[in-house]
Amino acid sequence: xxxxxxxxxxxxxxxxxxxxxxxxxxxxxxxxxxxxxxxxxxxxxxxxxxxxxxxxxxxxxxxxxxxxxxxxxxxxxxxxxxxxxxxxxxxxxxxxxxxxxxxxxxxxxxxxxxxxxxxxxxxxxxxxxxxxxxxxxxxxxxxxxxxxxxxxxxxxxxxxxxxxxxxxxxxxxxxxxxxxxxxxxxxxxxxxxxxxxxxxxxxxxxxxxxxxxxxxxxxxxxxxxxxxxxxxxxxxxxxxxxxxxxxxxxxxxxxxxxxxxxxxxxxxxxxxxxxxxxxxxxxxxxxxxxxxxxxxxxxxxxxxxxxxx
Amino acid sequence: xxxxxxxxxxxxxxxxxxxxxxxxxxxxxxxxxxxxxxxxxxxxxxxxxxxxxxxxxxxxxxxxxxxxxxxxxxxxxxxxxxxxxxxxxxxxxxxxxxxxxxxxxxxxxxxxxxxxxxxxxxxxxxxxxxxxxxxxxxxxxxxxxxxxxxxxxxxxxxxxxxxxxxxxxxxxxxxxxxxxxxxxxxxxxxxxxxxxxxxxxxxxxxxxxxxxxxxxxxxxxxxxxxxxxxxxxxxxxxxxxxxxxxxxxxxxxxxxxxxxxxxxxxxxxxxxxxxxxxxxxxxxxxxxxxxxxxxxxxxxxxxxxxxxx
Numbered sequence: 001x002x003x004x005x006x007x008x009x010x011x012x013x014x015x016x017x018x019x020x021x022x023x024x025x026x027x028x029x030x031x032x033x034x035x036x037x038x039x040x041x042x043x044x045x046x047x048x049x050x051x052x053x054x055x056x057x058x059x060x061x062x063x064x065x066x067x068x069x070x071x072x073x074x075x076x077x078x079x080x081x082x083x084x085x086x087x088x089x090x091x092x093x094x095x096x097x098x099x100x101x102x103x104x105x106x107x108x109x110x111x112x113x114x115x116x117x118x119x120x121x122x123x124x125x126x127x128x129x130x131x132x133x134x135x136x137x138x139x140x141x142x143x144x145x146x147x148x149x150x151x152x153x154x155x156x157x158x159x160x161x162x163x164x165x166x167x168x169x170x171x172x173x174x175x176x177x178x179x180x181x182x183x184x185x186x187x188x189x190x191x192x193x194x195x196x197x198x199x200x201x202x203x204x205x206x207x208x209x210x211x212x213x214x215x216x217x218x219x220x221x222x223x224x225x226x227x228x229x230x231x232x233x234x235x236x237x238x239x240x241x242x243x244x245x246x247x248x249x250x251x252x253x254x255x256x257x258x259x260x261x262x263x264x265x266x267x268x269x270x271x272x273x274x275x276x277x278x279x280x281x282x283x284x285x286x287x288x289x290x291x292x293x294x295x296x297x298x299x300x301x302x303x304x305x306x307x308x309x
Numbered sequence: 310x311x312x313x314x315x316x317x318x319x320x321x322x323x324x325x326x327x328x329x330x331x332x333x334x335x336x337x338x339x340x341x342x343x344x345x346x347x348x349x350x351x352x353x354x355x356x357x358x359x360x361x362x363x364x365x366x367x368x369x370x371x372x373x374x375x376x377x378x379x380x381x382x383x384x385x386x387x388x389x390x391x392x393x394x395x396x397x398x399x400x401x402x403x404x405x406x407x408x409x410x411x412x413x414x415x416x417x418x419x420x421x422x423x424x425x426x427x428x429x430x431x432x433x434x435x436x437x438x439x440x441x442x443x444x445x446x447x448x449x450x451x452x453x454x455x456x457x458x459x460x461x462x463x464x465x466x467x468x469x470x471x472x473x474x475x476x477x478x479x480x481x482x483x484x485x486x487x488x489x490x491x492x493x494x495x496x497x498x499x500x501x502x503x504x505x506x507x508x509x510x511x512x513x514x515x516x517x518x519x520x521x522x523x524x525x526x527x528x529x530x531x532x533x534x535x536x537x538x539x540x541x542x543x544x545x546x547x548x549x550x551x552x553x554x555x556x557x558x559x560x561x562x563x564x565x566x567x568x569x570x571x572x573x574x575x576x577x578x579x580x581x582x583x584x585x586x587x588x589x590x591x592x593x594x595x596x597x598x599x600x601x602x603x604x605x606x607x608x609x610x611x612x613x614x615x616x617x618x
Contacts, residue, residue: 110516133530145530170526178518182526185513189505189532195578196501204494206574207419209487217479217491221442221454223498225534265515265610269504272581301574 014039015161016065016072018085018092020047023105023132024075026139027165031073032056033142034164041065061090071161072102075132078251079108079116086120093123101126101157105146107187109255110177111262117150117176126154129176130162131183135243143167147186149178184259187252188270193227194249194290195273200228201235202297205305212236234291238307246293247286249277323348324470325374325381327394327401329356332414332441333384335448336474340382341365342451343473350374370399380470381411384441387560388417388425395429402432410435410466414455416496418564419486420571426459426485435463438485439471440492444552452476456495458487493568496561497579502536503558503599504582509537510544511606514614521545543600547616555602556595558586 013036017028020042028051031038040051041059048058059065062085066072072092074085082104087093092102102120104113104127117127128150138144146166148155151174162169172178200223204214215236219229234240253274260267280286280296288295298305322345326337329351337360340347349360350368357367368374371394375381381401383394391413396402401411411429413422413436426436437459447453455475457464460483471478481487509532513523524545528538543549562583569576589595589605597604607614 147526168529170522172522172526181513181516181518182523185509185518185523186527186530186532188509188512189527189534189537192501192505192508192578193532193534196498196505199501199576199578200494200497203497203569203572203574203576204490206572207490207568209490209494213479213481214491214494217456217481218495218498220477221495222535222539223495223502225498225502225537226531228498228534230531259516260512263512263515265512265612266606267508267512268581269501269508269578269585272577276578297575303574 013037013070013160014068016041016059016062016069016092017075018062018065018072019075020044020051021075022136023139024073025051026136026141027073027075027144028056029054029140030142031161031164036161036164039065039069062092063090063094066092067095069096070100071158072096072100073161073165074102074104074106076106078106079112082106082108083116086116093120093125096125098124099126099157101128101154103128103130103158103161105130105132107131107183107252107255108180109259110180110184113180114175114177126151126157127176128154128158129179130158131179133183133186138167139165146170147172147179147182149173150176184252184256187249188256188267190227191249191253191256191277192270192273193225194231195276195293197225197228197232198235198276198291198294198297201232202294202301202303202305205298206301206303211305231291232294234289235294236306238305240285240289240292240295242287242289244290245287246277246280246290249290250274250281250286253277322346322379322469323377325350325368325371325378325401326384327371327374327381328384329353329360330384331445332448333382334360335445335450336382336384336453337365338363338449339451340470340473345470345473348374348378371401372399372403375401375409376404378405379409380467381405381409382470382474383411383413383415385415387415388421391415391417392425395425402429402434405434407433408435408466410437410463412437412439412467412470414439414441416440416492416561416564417489418568419489419493422489423484423486435460435466436485437463437467438488439467440488442492442495447476448474455479456481456488456491458482459485493561493565496558497565497576499536500558500562500565500586501579501582502534503540504585504602506534506537506541507544507585507600507603507606510541511603511610511612511614514607515610515612520614540600541603543598544603545615547614549594549597549601549604551596551598553599554596555586555589555599558599559583559590559595562586
C-alpha cells in the first residue's frame with residue numbers, strides 16, 4: 001500500500017514547483033536534495049528570489065516554469081488556483097511538453113479533480129491527483145504523506161518526484177478523484193476533531209478544571225485524537241500564531257458540505273463543526289491558528305484561557 | 310500524577326463490590342487476586358452465583374454486602390442506580406461502618422456526585438468520586454484508568470483497592486465532582502469521535518471508496534482518533550455485537566447537554582453527535598455496539614456496508 005522513499009533513478013529530470021509557500025518551498029527543497037533540477041514559481045517574487053538564492057531556478061509564470069519540465073508539482077490552496085495554474089493566462093498548459101505529468105496537491109472536491117484531469121489529459125499530458133498531508137517540516141524533510149490516484153502512465157512519470165517528497169505514498173486508484181476523496185474524508189475528521197477538542201477544553205475551563213491536567217488525562221484516554229494531542233498545546237500556551245489557519249477548515253469543511261449535499265448524504269456532525277470555524281472566522285480569527293476555535297468558545301462564554309489579558 | 314500499581318499493604322481488608330456486570334465482575338476478580346476478601350452483589354442472581362462459584366462471597370443486597378466492609382466499590386451505570394445503592398431500601402448506608410469508604414465509579418453529572426458525597430459524608434462515611442475507563446478486559450486485569458477525586462481520608466482508605474484495580478490512578482482534586490467532570494470531558498470527546506468516525510466512514514462508502522483502505526489511511530493520518538481506530542473495525546467486519554452500547558452515549562452526551570445548558574455554555578458539536586446516537590437508538594439499535602451509528606447513516610442513505618444482507 002505504501003512505498004519507502006528511495007533514491008530517484010531519474011535524478012536529472014526537470015521539475016517545476018508552482019507555489020512556494022510553507023509546503024511548496026519544502027517540497028521544492030526536497031526535490032533539489034534528491035538531484036532534480038527544480039524551477040520554482042510563486043505569486044510572491046520574494047519567495048522565488050529566496051529559492052534562487054538557495055540555488056534553485058526561478059520563473060515568472062507557471063508557463064515559463066513548465067517549459068521543458070518533465071514534471072510539474074502544483075502546491076496551491078484550492079481548486080480555483082489549480083485551474084488558473086493549468087488553464088489560465090500564462091498557465092502551464094501553454095508550454096508543458098506532451099507526455100509530461102502535472103501533480104496536483106491542493107485539497108479539492110473530487111468532481112473538480114476529475115474534471116481538471118480530463119481537461120488536461122485531452123491535451124496529451126498526464127494528471128496525478130495527489131493531495132498531501134504532514135505539515136511544513138515534513139515537506140522540507142521529504143517525508144510527506146501523499147494520497148495519490150491516477151493512470152499508470154501518470155504514476156510512472158511522477159514516481160521519482162513522489163519518492164523524493166513522500167515518506168508514505170498511498171496509491172488509491174487508477175483515476176483522478178480517488179486521492180481527493182480520501183483526503184476529504186481525512187479533512188472531515190480532522191475538522192470535527194479540532195472543533196470537538198476546542199469545545200471540550202473550553203468547557204473544561206468553564207467548569208474550573210485545570211486544563212493542563214485535562215490534556216494529560218485525555219491524551220492517555222479513549223477521548224484522544226491526533227488533533228486534540230497536536231493542537232491543544234497551542235491553547236495551553238495561549239499561542240495562536242498560525243501553523244494551519246482557521247480559514248483552511250472553513251474551506252475544507254465547506255467542500256465536504258458541498259459534496260455531501262450533492263450526494264444527498266446528511267453530515268450533521270461536520271456541519272456543526274463548520275459553523276464553529278465560521279464563527280471563529282467571523283470573530284476576526286480566520287487567519288489565526290485553527291486552535292482559535294477554543295478561544296472563540298471562551299470569548300463567547302466569558303471563560304478564561306491561558307494568554308488572556 | 311499517577312501511581313504504578315503496587316501490592317496492597319492491607320490485603321486482609323474486606324471489600325464489597327456492588328454491580329457484577331462486565332466491568333464490576335472484572336474489578337471484583339482483580340480485588341480477590343490482590344488478596345482482598347470480596348463480597349459481590351448484583352440485581353442478577355446468576356452473576357452472584359458465578360462469583361461465588363469462582364471463590365468469592367455473595368450477598369443478597371447492598372446493605373448485606375456492605376456490612377463489615379471497609380471499602381464498597383459501586384460499579385453501576387448511572388447516578389440514579391448509585392443513589393439507590395447508597396440510600397435506597399437495603400442500601401449500603403443502612404449498614405456501612407463509620408469511617409468506611411464508598412468508591413463510586415458510575416459516570417454522572419459532577420453536581421450529583423457532589424450531592425451524593427455530601428449526603429454520605431454527613432453520616433460519617435467517606436466518598437470517593439472515581440469514574441473508570443478501560444473496558445472489561447482491563448477491568449479483569451486490574452489495569453483500569455481511574456479518574457478520582459475526594460478528601461484525603463477517602464483516598465487513604467480507598468488506595469489499596471484502587472491500586473488493585475488500576476494501572477493508572479489520576480488524583481484530580483480534593484472533593485467529589487472533579488473526577489466526574491474529567492470523565493464527562495472524556496465522554497464528550499469519545500462520543501463526538503464515534504459519531505464523526507461513523508459519518509466519515511459511511512460517507513466514504515457512499516462515494517465508493519474501499520473502506521478498508523480508508524481505515525488504513527486515516528489511522529496513519531491527522532484525522533485519526535482513539536475511537537476511530539478502536540470502533541471502525543466493527544464496521545469493517547459488520548459486527549455490531551455490543552462491546553459498548555449506543556445507549557451509553559445517549560446517556561453520557563445527554564449529561565453533557567444538561568451540564569452545558571445549566572452552565573449557559575453552548576456545545577453544538579456534541580449536541581449534533583447526541584442526535585446521531587438518538588437517531589441510531591430510535592432506529593432500534595440502542596443496545597447494539599456504538600459503532601452502529603455508522604449503520605444508521607448507511608441505512609438512511611442507502612449505502613452498503615460490510616455485513617449488509
